[in-house]
Amino acid sequence: MGNKAERIAQLNDEFRKAAWQGGHVYMTQGIQGLPPEDQFQVFKLVKTFNAFSEDNDPYEEHDFGAFDFKRERIFWKIDYYDKSMTFGSEDPADPEVTERVMTVMLANEY
Numbered sequence: 001m002g003n004k005a006e007r008i009a010q011l012n013d014e015f016r017k018a019a020w021q022g023g024h025v026y027m028t029q030g031i032q033g034l035p036p037e038d039q040f041q042v043f044k045l046v047k048t049f050n051a052f053s054e055d056n057d058p059y060e061e062h063d064f065g066a067f068d069f070k071r072e073r074i075f076w077k078i079d080y081y082d083k084s085m086t087f088g089s090e091d092p093a094d095p096e097v098t099e100r101v102m103t104v105m106l107a108n109e110y
Contacts, residue, residue, distance in 0.1 A: 007093040009062040012078050015100045016062075017047050023078075023100030030106035031074075042069055046076045046104055061092075066107065073107035 015023050031039060049065040056064055063078040080089035081099045089098040 004093045005060045009060060011093070011095060011098075012062040012100070015078065016049070016076075016102065020102070022095055022098075023102065025102045025104070028103065028105040028109045030072075030109045031104050038070070042074055042104065045069060045074070046102075049076070074104065075107050075110055076102060076104045078102045 011022075015021070027039070031042060034042065045067055046065065049067065051065070051067070052060075052062055056066060065076050067074055079101045080092035081087065081101060082089050083097060083099055085099055085101075092098050
């Protein structure tokens with residue numbers, strides 16, 4: 001893994017595990033439709049996710065995860081935008097020019 005990918009992974013992990021500072025978190029209608037206690041558990045599992053592999057993290061940036069919760073498959077994905085949220089970030093390794101956006105969804109909503 002190169003230095004840039006390591007830095008992106010570090011920033012993604014910090015964003016995901018800490019209070020989602022430096023970005024935005026969205027949930028789809030499927031996640032919104034879960035009972036509040038299930039939503040809480042899903043987000044707890046997102047924050048503690050650590051099952052990265054070659055299959056789900058080929059660029060080693062820790063920008064995607066999938067897990068099973070009750071009878072649902074859950075996906076989360078981090079995308080990178082410029083600070084105006086208009087275009088993609090020119091450099092996801094630089095938090096000064098990058099706004100992270102994480103979406104949590106049911107797999108069947110992808």
